Amino acid sequence: MNRSEYFKDKKRVVIKIGSSTLTHSNGLPNYDMMEKLIRQIADLKNAGYEIIIVTSGAIGAGMAKLKLKQRPKTIPEKQACAAVGQGLLMHIYEKIFSEYGIIVGQILLTREDINNRIRFLNARNSIFSLLKNGIVPIINENDAVAVDEIKIGDNDTLSALVSILVEGDLLIILSDIEGLYNKNPLIYPDAELISTVESIDESIINIAGGAGSKLGTGGMATKIEAAKIALSSGISMIIAKGSNDRVLYRILKGENIGTIFLSSEEKLNLRKRWIAFGSKIKGKIIIDDGAVKALVNQNKSLLKTGIKTIEGNFSSGDSVAVLDLEGNEIAKGLVNFSALELLEIINSDKKNNQNYKEVIHRDNMVIL
Numbered sequence: 001m002n003r004s005e006y007f008k009d010k011k012r013v014v015i016k017i018g019s020s021t022l023t024h025s026n027g028l029p030n031y032d033m034m035e036k037l038i039r040q041i042a043d044l045k046n047a048g049y050e051i052i053i054v055t056s057g058a059i060g061a062g063m064a065k066l067k068l069k070q071r072p073k074t075i076p077e078k079q080a081c082a083a084v085g086q087g088l089l090m091h092i093y094e095k096i097f098s099e100y101g102i103i104v105g106q107i108l109l110t111r112e113d114i115n116n117r118i119r120f121l122n123a124r125n126s127i128f129s130l131l132k133n134g135i136v137p138i139i140n141e142n143d144a145v146a147v148d149e150i151k152i153g154d155n156d157t158l159s160a161l162v163s164i165l166v167e168g169d170l171l172i173i174l175s176d177i178e179g180l181y182n183k184n185p186l187i188y189p190d191a192e193l194i195s196t197v198e199s200i201d202e203s204i205i206n207i208a209g210g211a212g213s214k215l216g217t218g219g220m221a222t223k224i225e226a227a228k229i230a231l232s233s234g235i236s237m238i239i240a241k242g243s244n245d246r247v248l249y250r251i252l253k254g255e256n257i258g259t260i261f262l263s264s265e266e267k268l269n270l271r272k273r274w275i276a277f278g279s280k281i282k283g284k285i286i287i288d289d290g291a292v293k294a295l296v297n298q299n300k301s302l303l304k305t306g307i308k309t310i311e312g313n314f315s316s317g318d319s320v321a322v323l324d325l326e327g328n329e330i331a332k333g334l335v336n337f338s339a340l341e342l343l344e345i346i347n348s349d350k351k352n353n354q355n356y357k358e359v360i361h362r363d364n365m366v367i368l
């Protein structure tokens with residue numbers, strides 16, 4: 001493919017910078033790296049790009065400040081490190097960006113800000129209001145308050161969700177490695193870099209290993225997860241090494257570096273993207289083969305008649321997963337009835353023949 005042609009109209013760019021790029025292995029900030037990247041971002045902004053940064057490194061920076069040798073294991077320790085480290089990181093971003101006359105704004109998100117539609121739209125408005133005022137949004141997970149239940153958990157996934165939130169044109173993930181290799185390069189020195197990935201199947205998932213450094217979270221596995229989210233929403237993603245000379249210019253000029261995950265999907269509208277990747281599943285609806293065909297091949301709404309069973313205690317308007325009889329998740333959608341109402345409909349319909357009751361409207365459903 002001709003990358004330079006492809007990147008020509010990609011102007012709203014989400015850039016995720018991993019801990020291993022922002023900090024040294026002891027967690028202390030890597031000023032040289034931060035300066036180089038911020039200088040490029042400032043320049044790209046002058047050239048007309050809209051840049052949104054997703055930053056990692058808060059826990060690592062806090063760890064170093066608190067003189068901890070190991071990455072903390074317990075939630076309260078991680079929270080303390082993040083509370084200290086996030087401020088340190090922002091101070092450095094603020095200081096370097098201000099040298100180029102650029103104002104930055106911090107936004108810290110948790111899972112609820114994505115799952116809850118109102119909070120999702122509020123976060124989006126807040127980011128757009130920063131962009132409109134020429135401010136560079138710097139986003140991280142709110143690790144200082146996050147506990148497991150409300151955590152997104154890793155910043156690769158966070159950056160893909162942020163790309164959806166801001167309707168980004170491109171997601172760039174900067175890491176400590178050139179891109180995706182055909183096997184884990186930490187274990188196999190003869191591993192080869194993959195330049196382009198057009199679809200994410202089992203073979204791609206299987207070659208992605210865990211984090212290479214003690215500060216990284218998730219390694220290549222979470223980057224592949226992020227690519228899945230981005231690609232299905234019509235957003236292409238690139239993984240590249242943050243320390244490469246002029247890496248951001250080179251990517252956006254279309255130079256053949258890193259690994260590009262190419263999206264062939266049409267961009268879903270925002271509401272459908274939120275249903276697919278933002279909303280939290282509150283229950284399951286298991287449907288028969290006929291209903292699978294109607295949904296997948298004929299673009300139909302889900303009617304009561306195809307439902308075999310339901311699971312979970314959802315309310316009307318909640319997000320539910322739609323599964324086939326083998327347990328494969330085939331769709332997600334916003335359900336028109338609570339679990340109790342639906343059970344009643346399923347049972348009473350046998351007598352009352354209300355088989356055509358619409359359970360999930362087509363417009364509120366995304367086929368996965």
Ligand SMILES: Nc1ncnc2c1ncn2[C@@H]1O[C@H](COP(=O)(O)OP(=O)(O)O)[C@@H](O)[C@H]1O
Binds near residue numbers: 176179207218
């Ligand atoms: N197939 C693979 N290709 C490239 N890197 C891989 C692969 N499998 C595992 N990794 C590891 O993933 C690491 C990058 O992820 P991570 O340590 O979480 O960094 P970051 O802080 O940038 O998110 C690499 O340094 C590498 O050791």
Ligand SMILES: N[C@@H](CCC(=O)OP(=O)(O)O)C(=O)O
Binds near residue numbers: 019056058140143219
């Ligand atoms: N939110 C955490 C980063 C979590 C994470 O995913 O880290 P990384 O793998 O370095 O992108 C922090 O700021 O320390």
